[in-house]
Amino acid sequence: xxxxxxxxxxxxxxxxxxxxxxxxxxxxxxxxxxxxxxxxxxxxxxxxxxxxxxxxxxxxxxxxxxxxxxxxxxxxxxxxxxxxxxxxxxxxxxx
Amino acid sequence: xxxxxxxxxxxxxxxxxxxxxxxxxxxxxxxxxxxxxxxxxxxxxxxxxxxxxxxxxxxxxxxxxxxxxxxxxxxxxxxxxxxxxxxxxxxxxxxxxxxxxxxxxxxxxxxxxxxxxxxxxxxxxxxxxxxxxxxxxxxxxxxxxxxxxxxxxxxxxxxxxxxxxxxxxxxxxxxxxxxxxxxxxxxxxxxxxxxxxxxxxxxxxxxxxxxxxxxxxxxxxxxxxxxxxxxxxxxxxxxxxxxxxxxxxxxxxxxxxxxxxxxxxxxxxxxxxxxxxxxxxxxxxxxxxxxxxxxxxxxxxxxxxxxxxxxxxxxxxxxxxxxxxxxxxxxxxxxxxxxxxxxxxxxxxxxxxxxxxxxxxxxxxxxxxxxxxxxxxxxxxxxxxxxxxxxxxxxxxxxxxxxxxxxxxxxxxxxxxxxxxxxxxxxxxxxxxxxxxxxxxxxxxxxxxxxxxxxxxxxxxxxxxxxxxxxxxxxxxxxxxxxx
Numbered sequence: 001x002x003x004x005x006x007x008x009x010x011x012x013x014x015x016x017x018x019x020x021x022x023x024x025x026x027x028x029x030x031x032x033x034x035x036x037x038x039x040x041x042x043x044x045x046x047x048x049x050x051x052x053x054x055x056x057x058x059x060x061x062x063x064x065x066x067x068x069x070x071x072x073x074x075x076x077x078x079x080x081x082x083x084x085x086x087x088x089x090x091x092x093x094x095x
Numbered sequence: 096x097x098x099x100x101x102x103x104x105x106x107x108x109x110x111x112x113x114x115x116x117x118x119x120x121x122x123x124x125x126x127x128x129x130x131x132x133x134x135x136x137x138x139x140x141x142x143x144x145x146x147x148x149x150x151x152x153x154x155x156x157x158x159x160x161x162x163x164x165x166x167x168x169x170x171x172x173x174x175x176x177x178x179x180x181x182x183x184x185x186x187x188x189x190x191x192x193x194x195x196x197x198x199x200x201x202x203x204x205x206x207x208x209x210x211x212x213x214x215x216x217x218x219x220x221x222x223x224x225x226x227x228x229x230x231x232x233x234x235x236x237x238x239x240x241x242x243x244x245x246x247x248x249x250x251x252x253x254x255x256x257x258x259x260x261x262x263x264x265x266x267x268x269x270x271x272x273x274x275x276x277x278x279x280x281x282x283x284x285x286x287x288x289x290x291x292x293x294x295x296x297x298x299x300x301x302x303x304x305x306x307x308x309x310x311x312x313x314x315x316x317x318x319x320x321x322x323x324x325x326x327x328x329x330x331x332x333x334x335x336x337x338x339x340x341x342x343x344x345x346x347x348x349x350x351x352x353x354x355x356x357x358x359x360x361x362x363x364x365x366x367x368x369x370x371x372x373x374x375x376x377x378x379x380x381x382x383x384x385x386x387x388x389x390x391x392x393x394x395x396x397x398x399x400x401x402x403x404x405x406x407x408x409x410x411x412x413x414x415x416x417x418x419x420x421x422x423x424x425x426x427x428x429x430x431x432x433x434x435x436x437x438x439x440x441x442x443x444x445x446x447x448x449x450x451x452x453x454x455x456x457x458x459x460x461x462x463x464x465x466x467x468x469x470x471x472x473x474x475x476x477x478x479x480x481x482x483x484x485x486x487x488x489x490x491x492x493x494x495x496x497x498x499x500x501x502x503x504x505x506x507x508x509x510x511x512x513x514x515x516x517x518x519x520x521x522x523x524x525x526x527x528x529x530x531x532x533x534x535x536x537x538x539x540x541x542x543x544x545x546x547x548x549x550x551x552x553x554x555x556x557x558x559x560x561x562x563x564x565x566x567x568x569x570x571x572x573x574x575x576x577x578x579x
Contacts, residue, residue, distance in 0.1 A: 017441035050472030054527025060331040080425035
């Protein structure tokens with residue numbers, strides 16, 4: 001069973017602020033879903049190769065050619081906050 | 096005009112019996128009249144649609160249409176990037192996000208002359224099976240407004256069913272094209288993984304995401320797939336295999352085709368009406384000359400649990416990008432970066448998205464990775480092996496699309512009961528195999544039921560051929576919802 005502390009830890013990893021009510025509800029629902037998922041433990045998967053993709057993938061190579069990039073101004077247009085040609089964020093370095 | 100398939104509509108344009116502008120205006124008028132109740136659209140691109148239609152008019156007048164989709168009025172799920180047109184993914188997080196480029200599928204349909212009517216409603220970030228998890232509004236099922244249209248592509252499915260678009264595009268990560276197609280009584284096709292470029296599709300589960308068409312009939316599904324399939328240098332996972340002529344492959348019928356009917360797709364608790372209807376449809380296929388044999392896909396009961404490890408794991412990683420920095424929502428007043436992201440994500444994401452991010456983060460976290468994610472990837476191999484073995488004996492698999500008909504709004508409050516609805520849909524996503532849902536009848540209450548065909552990798556032609564043979568032998572596509 002996943003505990004309240006574990007839910008808090010995972011929420012921190014996932015950068016999700018949860019209210020106390022959300023936290024308790026999340027704990028209950030995750031437990032219910034994980035109980036269902038736990039049926040996979042009954043399967044013998046010894047020696048079975050993992051599948052990460054449905055189709056076999058190999059590296060796809062292309063010529064290293066310079067192509068016109070997206071205009072910077074267009075790419076910054078959706079930024080919630082910007083300063084000139086930069087994304088602006090809260091200060092992360094003490095000073 | 097709003098009730099005919101695309102191939103008939105564009106044939107009427109060619110014979111000068113109608114024009115793209117007349118059709119587009121008719122669809123826009125229906126949207127204005129009916130969508131307030133249905134909730135299929137998040138954005139209607141009226142001016143843009145009329146401009147595109149006028150361009151198509153000119154091509155027909157000049158006797159030079161671009162092809163069978165020229166002037167076809169379509170709806171695109173709001174998870175596909177459209178240049179200059181808001182793309183929200185049904186989320187507050189992307190409210191007002193305007194992509195600077197078109198998804199490859201959009202660019203290809205535009206180049207084929209298609210007219211975008213607007214962007215279709217969806218469960219937030221494509222997570223859900225009912226379109227109740229859209230942050231903006233729920234979509235209703237045109238056959239019964241008290242019921243859900245399925246999801247996550249419920250908007251496009253309902254729009255096509257109700258005659259608010261001639262066809263459209265959705266995405267299918269765990270059944271999100273085929274399940275709403277079944278619930279709304281339209282055709283929904285999920286192509287082979289990699290057959291269609293994902294460039295410009297907002298990512299959910301990258302190893303599971305597929306783009307495919309919604310259509311009024313199988314011929315239209317073939318035409319839409321034709322336009323969007325094929326290699327794309329912008330998506331390295333997009334396959335380079337040549338694209339066959341899908342419409343030309345429809346005609347031969349199912350004579351001599353070997354169909355497999357999997358025991359595991361008829362489960363305890365499934366709706367007896369659905370089972371009966373699907374078994375009757377299989378008899379029709381037998382009558383058309385197909386051979387049907389029982390097969391077993393023993394890993395099926397584990398497929399859904401596997402999906403609910405892999406899809407949330409991939410989602411938790413893909414959705415890490417919504418941090419309030421580059422685009423989308425940002426909550427003001429945070430004192431540092433972590434607080435800014437955590438509070439932005441708390442406000443911007445709905446309950447289902449948070450649940451999946453939490454589940455995905457948990458199964459990938461230290462100490463649990465091997466027990467959950469590692470094991471799920473191995474079970475995914477078992478699911479794949481089942482299909483490999485089956486396709487040694489049969490050409491196609493035929494099965495029910497869903498265990499039940501469309502359920503009522505608010506009926507599945509418990510997340511797990513909602514997830515169980517996709518039990519027959521997820522194996523084709525996990526294996527990447529092409530699959531279609533085609534209408535195969537109605538419940539006593541008048542709700543549509545879907546028949547699923549699953550094919551070998553890259554064998555969309557056989558999937559379409561069987562669905563077409565069944566469709567042509569049955570009357571279901573003529574029936575229209577009374578609300579529409």
